[in-house]
Amino acid sequence: MDQISFGTDGWRATLDTFTDERVRIVGQAVADHLDAAGHDEPVAVGYDARETSEGFAESLAEVLAGNGFDVILPERDVPTPVIAYAIVDRGLAGACMVTASHNPPEYNGVKFIPHDGAPALPDVTEDVVDRLAEPDLLPEAERGEISRVDLVSAHADAARELVGADLDGLTVAYDAMHGSGRGVTDALLESAGAEVVRLRCERDVTFGGDSPEPSAEHLEALADRVTDPDSDVDLGVANDGDADRIAVVTPERGVLDANLFYAACYDRLLEDDAGPAVRTVSTTFLVDRIAEAHGEEVYETPVGFKWVAEAMGEHDALFGGEESGGFTLRGHVREKDGVLMSLLAAGTHAAEPFDERVDRLLDEHGHIAAGKVSLDCPDDRKAGVLDELEDHIPESVCGHGVAKVVTLDGFKLLLENGSWLLVRPSGTEPKLRVYAEADGEEAVDELLAEGREIVEPLI
Numbered sequence: 001m002d003q004i005s006f007g008t009d010g011w012r013a014t015l016d017t018f019t020d021e022r023v024r025i026v027g028q029a030v031a032d033h034l035d036a037a038g039h040d041e042p043v044a045v046g047y048d049a050r051e052t053s054e055g056f057a058e059s060l061a062e063v064l065a066g067n068g069f070d071v072i073l074p075e076r077d078v079p080t081p082v083i084a085y086a087i088v089d090r091g092l093a094g095a096c097m098v099t100a101s102h103n104p105p106e107y108n109g110v111k112f113i114p115h116d117g118a119p120a121l122p123d124v125t126e127d128v129v130d131r132l133a134e135p136d137l138l139p140e141a142e143r144g145e146i147s148r149v150d151l152v153s154a155h156a157d158a159a160r161e162l163v164g165a166d167l168d169g170l171t172v173a174y175d176a177m178h179g180s181g182r183g184v185t186d187a188l189l190e191s192a193g194a195e196v197v198r199l200r201c202e203r204d205v206t207f208g209g210d211s212p213e214p215s216a217e218h219l220e221a222l223a224d225r226v227t228d229p230d231s232d233v234d235l236g237v238a239n240d241g242d243a244d245r246i247a248v249v250t251p252e253r254g255v256l257d258a259n260l261f262y263a264a265c266y267d268r269l270l271e272d273d274a275g276p277a278v279r280t281v282s283t284t285f286l287v288d289r290i291a292e293a294h295g296e297e298v299y300e301t302p303v304g305f306k307w308v309a310e311a312m313g314e315h316d317a318l319f320g321g322e323e324s325g326g327f328t329l330r331g332h333v334r335e336k337d338g339v340l341m342s343l344l345a346a347g348t349h350a351a352e353p354f355d356e357r358v359d360r361l362l363d364e365h366g367h368i369a370a371g372k373v374s375l376d377c378p379d380d381r382k383a384g385v386l387d388e389l390e391d392h393i394p395e396s397v398c399g400h401g402v403a404k405v406v407t408l409d410g411f412k413l414l415l416e417n418g419s420w421l422l423v424r425p426s427g428t429e430p431k432l433r434v435y436a437e438a439d440g441e442e443a444v445d446e447l448l449a450e451g452r453e454i455v456e457p458l459i
Helices: 020-036 053-066 080-090 122-130 152-163 185-191 220-227 258-270 286-293 305-315 338-351 354-365 379-390 441-458
Strands: 011-014 043-047 071-074 094-098 107-113 146-149 171-175 195-199 235-239 246-250 277-280 298-301 319-322 326-329 369-376 400-406 411-415 420-425 431-438
Touching: 020 053, 020 094, 020 107, 020 122, 043 053, 043 080, 053 071, 053 094, 053 107, 053 146, 071 080, 080 094, 080 107, 080 152, 080 338, 107 122, 152 185, 152 338, 171 185, 171 220, 185 195, 185 235, 185 338, 195 220, 220 235, 220 246, 235 338, 246 258, 246 338, 246 354, 258 286, 258 319, 258 326, 258 338, 258 354, 277 286, 277 305, 286 298, 286 354, 298 305, 305 319, 305 326, 326 338, 338 354, 369 441, 379 411, 379 420, 379 441, 420 441, 431 441
Parallel strands: 043 071, 043 094, 071 146, 171 195, 171 235, 277 298, 277 319
Antiparallel strands: 011 107, 094 107, 235 246, 319 326, 369 431, 400 411, 411 420, 420 431
């Protein structure tokens, strides 16, 4: 059981560690957690497009049913947000999702999603971990039933109703990266009236030999299709392996910075509605400027969508997200949803092309540029480095005074000129992250370089 370690978003590991026996142990822990919390409603078990995922999902279902829970499985691999939506839509006790998200094909993972459809907070995951145990199944006659159901249609109906986009006349290139968004996101866009050009929309358990991570280096074919001057494509959209995150490609900018995507979509939503925004400490202040212009608030959280989801519930936020590409809307489940966001992105573009909207926002609120670097740091050194960093906070960075230090997640230095520098530990890798935002690329590079000089001697 020492090999089972829950991180910021469940347990992920390579397949030499992520075994059927250990998955069943996790299933028993989830069953015991739900039983202790007084839940007797059905439980969903979803899975992504990896070769081993369906088998692991069936093992989880067997253990949960063996503990008396009725279990629903989807008809095929599905996006994580489809499972999260099903929890709330069907009044389920919760769900397990078998996915390693954007990790390479030699990985797999499992996470538990509670009854509210939002990411599990630490008190929940800690309780699950404390209950790890070998399966203890009821007699056959007392076990729950396992059934296969369509979970995609209800999610699609809810997305269309919430976003209300008319995409008639819009051509969207969609890159599923061979993941679980295929046949889901593209179908949703088509149902709203878009013409869809499909890229990597066939299941490939190896993801083409790459990681299903929608970063610029992995989206070259999509970017080429959208930015080609002779292209008939208006917009490009991509999802990661389990389609809970989104990347957008525009004709002029190529792969759009997720900070700019956030700002553009929030601006679009404010045209028809009102409400605050929630963003993480690593996400752009451009959102704050847009909110201020509309008389709205912005609530800042640590990095991790569970914190975004918690704050959205507390503040009835209109929009919430983080610079890594995870977002959701008020009125939907409080889990990042790359399928829903694809529809919102297309609807935002139909109302005003992204490139034009972003240009306008930067003209109105000031240009922003952002960047980040990662520094190798053993997990057992992270806390010590941050403790030492507290005693080495400079009075100025790149010649600009430090006006305030925010300690929600690591150390965020707010500079007098409006720029900022953030140092925080990665929750998934043995690294420290250094982020910066300023009014230009050169200024960002200078901030990151000075941030590296501050932190590296402490590692």
